[in-house]
Structure formats: C-alpha cells, structure tokens
Amino acid sequence: MSYILRYFDGIGISEATRLLLTAANVEWTEEHPEWPQEKANQPYGRMPVLIEKDVDGETDFVVCESGSIERYLARKYGFIPADLKQAALQEQLRDLMFDVNHALAGRLSSRCKEDRMESEKKFEDLLALVIKEQSKLITSNGNNGLLFGDCLSYADIVSYGFYKNLLQSVVVLLPDVADIVRTMLTPEVVNLISVVESDPKVVKHTSKGNSLAVAAVME
Amino acid sequence: MSPSNASYTLRYFDAIGLAESSRILLTVAGVEWTEEHPEWPQEKPNQPHGRMPVLVEKSTDGSPDFVICESTNIERYLARTYGFLPADLKQAALQEQIRDLMSDVGNLITGYVHCKNEEDKAEFQTKFEGLLETLIKVQTKLLKDNGNTGRMFGDKLSYADIIAYGFYMNLLVSLIKFKADIVDDVKPKLTPEIVKLISTVETDPLVEKHKSRGGSLVAVVSA
16 A cells, blocks of 8 residues: 655645654655646645555545545544544544634635734634643643543644644744744643654654744744 | 434534534434524533534433534534444545535635625635535536436435535525525536435435424425
C-alpha cells in the first residue's frame, strides 16, 4: 500500500494528513498539481486529494475532503479508536476546529471592516472554546500532554496540524493571527504541541522546517 | 455494536436547521428518542461546546449518559452505530466526503447571510453557487452510476441519502428565513436524479414515520 497526497506546496489544511501518513509508517509522496489547470482532474475540483495505490499497483482508491481523508487514514491505521463512543469524543473536537478555520476564512475574504471584525470575533470565540476543551481533556488525562489515553491519537495529531496552520501558515496572509493565537494558548496546549512534535511516530516529519513548539510560545 | 436498549435525547432549536438528518437517523434506527429545546442562550454553559445540537444517549445500567455534540459528528456516530454507514472504511469514506462537501456549501450560505458588505455578499453568492453545482454534479453522477434508483449507494437507504435529504430540506425550507431568494438559487439547478433521491428518501418505509416540521420536501421540489 502506498499513498499520494495531492495538495498545494504548503502547510494549509493538509498537515494533519501528512502527520497521519507518517505515523502510519506507510510509503507516501506528495504531488503539487498545476493549479487551477488541474482542477477538472480532481474528484470535486478541489484539493487535498488522497490516492491509495493497492499492492498490485493497479487499483487506486481516491478520496477527497480533508476531514474524510483524515478520518479514513486515522481509522485504517488505528489512530481513531474502534469504539464508536471513544471515536466520537475525538471527532467532535476536530469538527470544532474546522469551524475555527471557517471563521478565519471569513476574516480573510472580508472586504469591509464590519465583516472582518465579526469574523475575527467568531474566530477568537471558537478558538477559545477549542483551547478550553483541549486543556480540560489534557488535564483530566493526567497532564501527560495527550488528549486521550497514553499514546498518540488522531485528536492529538489533528490538533498539532491545526495549530501549525494557524501559527506558521496563515501568518503569511494574516500576520496578527499568530500573535492572537499565542496569547490564548494554555500551558496544557503548549505541552500537547511539544509532546506531539517529539513523538517517535511523527518526528521524522515534524523535524522538517521550523519547530511549532518554539513558535507556540511568546517571544 | 448496536445498543438496542438505548434511548436518546436530541437537544436543538425547534427548527430544521442542522439537526434534520440526525432526526431522520434516529427515526430509521428504530430507537426511542425525544427532543429538547433548551432555553437559549441561558442553557449555553450546560452544553459540551456551548452549542447545539447535542445528542444524549441515555444509559440503561446507571452509568453516566453519553453526550456528544457537533452535528456532523452526531450524524456519523448514529449512522455507524445503526448500520447506515458501511463498516468498510473505503465505502464509508466515499459517503463521508459528500457530506463534507455539503457542509462546505452550508458554510458559504452562512458566510453570505452574516456578512454585510455587498461585495463580500456577492463573492459568497458566487462561491456558493459554484460549489452547489459541484455537489449536484457529484450526486447526480453517483445516482446515475447506481442505476438511477434514487439511491446514491447500493440498494438500501444510506447515510449519504439521508444527509442529502436533510441538507436540501435545510436549504429549501429552513434557510428561506435568512436568504429569501435561496429557492431560486437552488431549485432550478436540481436534476431529475436528485428530485428522485429526495422522493425515494421521503417515501422510504423507515423514514415515513418522521413527521418533519418542514412538511414534504417532495412537494417543495415538485411545485
């Protein structure tokens, strides 16, 4: 089994997928199709797209939409628990993170100050909620820097990808976002970021580029 | 994996909104369920994420109730538990990706509704129409490839069918309150295959017992 991830050459919304592929310890590579020329060749005219190449090299399984890609890989490689209740408790956190990203997208696309301010408020309120929930989970999990149990989970991985996008990717377009995020982070979440970054399952990937754990603390 | 003695409470506003698919899933699961419409925003702090919908699975053995939130998460949990999402991960992913696309269309409408600047609104409108067209094209192809039976996958009611129904119900019956011309945006684009999907879901014996506060979606799309 090997994988191709098709996306832009950037962190964006694909970092969690890259981490999941790394943690799954499978062969994988990236393609950065000419855009928008290659739009028509993608299932929904969008990216990311994940291609799973079968052992026989003939059949490809193609899935798109970042949430579906993440959940597919996480279930297949055991990062989402088989127990449906436990899975749901992890997935609800991820769904909340998507809403934060939507609010931020609204902030990015707004032309007028009123709309920008409303999007920014929504972004901050939802982000505060994510941080509050994550901090609560980490604390009740014994403060080992993980959200659930004692080994790296889907929830931990998508959280790292989420913060990497906010602190090291979005900052290019919205420089003030990284500062806002940093001031809101709790010690528990900073620890989560650090623990994930150094986890043996993903360190091969997280050690590329600039450290998120460093970017997460106030300068 | 199916807790046959389970009963559920769905907490939401007294509206179609984002909860209709969950209502249908609870109905087709054949479980006992009820709705609560908490005082809002007074009850905000009492919800897991300060938001609704919330699903409470009431335990039968004295253990604490199981509570989850986020509408798409609730839908997947119910669909998996009661067999409407396949156990096969690939088959499940093919259904879930359509749902994710629908959520993105919904988010564009939300963006349109919330912004005040005319230029921003126009951009949301363009994006919404474009993505809706993509969604309709994707669903229509699945319906055609599946033999035009009014089902997107296989020969039984699936998660993908149910979510699609709830999605179009929200668009055509519920969101009118917020975007008066939404029916004009959506209805002309619906293909015969999608109209048949809507009808197949609404008349499914498992679904029929669900008396939606929105009335008949078939009536709306056929008018």
